Amino acid sequence: MRLYWRVLVINGAVLTAATLALVVAPVSVSRHPVVSEAAVLGFGLFLMVVTNALLLRSSLAPLDRVVREMASVDPQRPGRRLKPPDSGPGRDLVLGFNAMVDRLEEERSMSNAKQLAAQEAERHRIARELHDDIGQQLTVVLLGLKQAEQRAPAELADELAALRESTRDGLDDVRRVARQLRPGVLDDLGLASALASLTHDFAEHSSASVRRVVAPGLPPLSSDTELVVYRVAQEALTNAARHAGASAVELSLTKVGDRVVLEVADDGRGFDVRRDGAGLRGMRERARLAAGDLTVTSSPVGTTVRLEVPA
Ligand SMILES: Nc1ncnc2c1ncn2[C@@H]1O[C@H](COP(=O)(O)OP(=O)(O)O)[C@@H](O)[C@H]1O
Ligand SMILES: [Mg+2]
Structure with missing residues (x-):
C-alpha cells in the first residue's frame, strides 16, 4: 500500500x-x-x-x-x-x-575504466616520445661528443668528458622515466621481469632493503590484469619509500587457488587506512577493473597492501 x-x-x-x-x-x-x-x-x-x-x-x-x-x-x-x-x-x-x-x-566504474585507459594511453604516448625522440637525440649528442673528444685538443678533453657524463646521466633519466611511465618490459618479458625491474629501481633509490618472492608456475594473467598488478605494486612501493620510513619491504607474487595474489609489505610506521589519498583510491579502482580485491592493513609496525586477482 x-x-x-x-x-x-x-x-x-x-x-x-x-x-x-x-x-x-x-x-x-x-x-x-x-x-x-x-x-x-x-x-x-x-x-x-x-x-x-x-x-x-x-x-x-x-x-x-x-x-x-x-x-x-x-x-x-x-x-x-x-x-x-x-x-x-x-x-x-x-x-x-x-x-x-x-x-x-555501473556508470562510475565505466567512467573510471575510461579514465584509466586514457591515462595509460597517454603515458604510453609520452613514454614512446621520451624514449624514441628525446632518447634518440641524446644518443646522437653522446656519440657526437665521443667523436669530438677524440679529435679535440687536449685542454678540452676534461670538459668534453664531463659533458658526455652528464649527457649519459640525462639519457639514463629519460629511460628511467619512460620505463616508469610505461613498463616496456611488461609487454616484452612479462609480469615477473617487470616486477623485478621495479624492485631493482626501488632498491637503487631507497634506503630500505627489498625482497622479492615470485612463486613458480603462476597461472597466466591477461595483459590488462598484469598492468593492474604492476601499477598496484608500483604505487605500494612508492608509498613504502615515500611515507613508511621502512627498513625492509617485501614484494611477493603467489597464487591462492586460481587467483594470483600480490603482497607488498613494509615494516614502516603505518597509517590510518580510512584516510585514503589519490594513490590508494587509484589502487582500489584498478583492482575493481580487474575484478580483484584490494585490502590495505596497517599498524604502527608496518603496512601490507594485498591484491588478489582472478587468473
Ligand atoms: N606504506 C605506507 N606507510 C605509511 N603511510 C602510508 C603508506 N601508504 C600510504 N600512507 C599514508 O596514506 C596517505 C595516502 O597515500 P596515497 O593515497 O598513496 O597518496 P599520496 O601517496 O599521494 O600521499 C599518504 O599520504 C600517507 O600518509
Ligand atoms: Mg601514494
Whole structure:
C-alpha cells in the first residue's frame, strides 16, 4: 500500500474510533467545560495521539532506517546494498534506492575504466616520445661528443668528458622515466621481469632493503590484469619509500587457488587506512577493473597492501 494511503487509513481509523467512543460513551461537554470533562477529553486525546504514534511508527520506521543507511553508502566501497523490508512502503524505497546505486556504480566504474585507459594511453604516448625522440637525440649528442673528444685538443678533453657524463646521466633519466611511465618490459618479458625491474629501481633509490618472492608456475594473467598488478605494486612501493620510513619491504607474487595474489609489505610506521589519498583510491579502482580485491592493513609496525586477482 502506498505510504499516503497507509497514513490516511491509520489516521482515519484512529479518528473513527475516537468519534465512536465519543458517541457511545456517557460523556457530555458543557458549554463551559468543567475540570472533570476536560480531564476526560484530555485523556481521550492522549489515547488518540499514542495509538496514532504507535501505528505510524511501525509504518515509518523502515523509512528512517533506509535514510540512515543511505547516508552510510560509500562510493569508495561499492557493492553495499540495503536489505529491503519484506513489505510496506520501505520496500519500494529500498528497491528504488538500490537500483539507483546499481546505475551509479555501473556508470562510475565505466567512467573510471575510461579514465584509466586514457591515462595509460597517454603515458604510453609520452613514454614512446621520451624514449624514441628525446632518447634518440641524446644518443646522437653522446656519440657526437665521443667523436669530438677524440679529435679535440687536449685542454678540452676534461670538459668534453664531463659533458658526455652528464649527457649519459640525462639519457639514463629519460629511460628511467619512460620505463616508469610505461613498463616496456611488461609487454616484452612479462609480469615477473617487470616486477623485478621495479624492485631493482626501488632498491637503487631507497634506503630500505627489498625482497622479492615470485612463486613458480603462476597461472597466466591477461595483459590488462598484469598492468593492474604492476601499477598496484608500483604505487605500494612508492608509498613504502615515500611515507613508511621502512627498513625492509617485501614484494611477493603467489597464487591462492586460481587467483594470483600480490603482497607488498613494509615494516614502516603505518597509517590510518580510512584516510585514503589519490594513490590508494587509484589502487582500489584498478583492482575493481580487474575484478580483484584490494585490502590495505596497517599498524604502527608496518603496512601490507594485498591484491588478489582472478587468473
Ligand atoms: N606504506 C605506507 N606507510 C605509511 N603511510 C602510508 C603508506 N601508504 C600510504 N600512507 C599514508 O596514506 C596517505 C595516502 O597515500 P596515497 O593515497 O598513496 O597518496 P599520496 O601517496 O599521494 O600521499 C599518504 O599520504 C600517507 O600518509
Ligand atoms: Mg601514494
